[in-house]
Amino acid sequence: MLGHTGTADLVYAPESTEIYPRDFATRIVIDGPATGLESDFRPHFFSGVATVVAKLFLQCRPDVAMFGEKDYQQLLVVRRLSADLDLGVEVAGVGIVREGDGLALSSRNAYLSREQRQIAGALHRVLDSVAERVRAGTSIPQAEAEGAAGLIRAGFDRVDYVAVRDAETLTHVVSLSGPARVLAAARIGDVRLIDNKPVMP
Secondary structure: OEOOOOOEOOOOOOOHHHHOOOOOOOOOOOOHHHOOOHHHHOOOHHHHHHHHHHHHHHHHOOOEEEEEHHHHHHHHHHHHHHHHOOOOOEEEEEOOOEOOOOOEOOHHHHHOOHHHHHHHOHHHHHHHHHHHHHHOOOOHHHHHHHHHHHHHHHOOOEEEEEEEEEOOOOOEOOOOOOOEEEEEEEEEOOEEEEEEEEEOO
């Protein structure tokens, strides 16, 4: 809980054994916005997220919970979780904070070497390019393929995905008829970076 000065008045920080006692036997399985993208590479991740977030919501009973838009798929998963289970929590997105070259702030950035850090800034530029191409009428599959190729040319070692999806459901879109999101995940060495950008018609 934040006070009037923006400082924390209260922190709830349970031990892992309080969240997952020895006889804990329940998991939440979520579909919808959890389908594809990150789930293709971390199949059980969102089940774990949904389970622990549901427990925290039920223990704390917040009115509002804020999740960063950098992990955009996770934000939509938690929003769907709260709505589907009638948890009564408004899940608000918090805008992405970026470094000077556009790289989204993340604890993972600390693991980049100086050379890798210079490459990493291309992720945001490629997202901008994909968004602009889609707005200009380039087919979505072509824009996605060009984005993935651009990341490899910039020095990324592997691209997990560059995808344009519906901004609310993360379902596939064939044309830009409403708000969309371009999302990407790519690796430099052992560091996996994710980012996304809104795409408006």
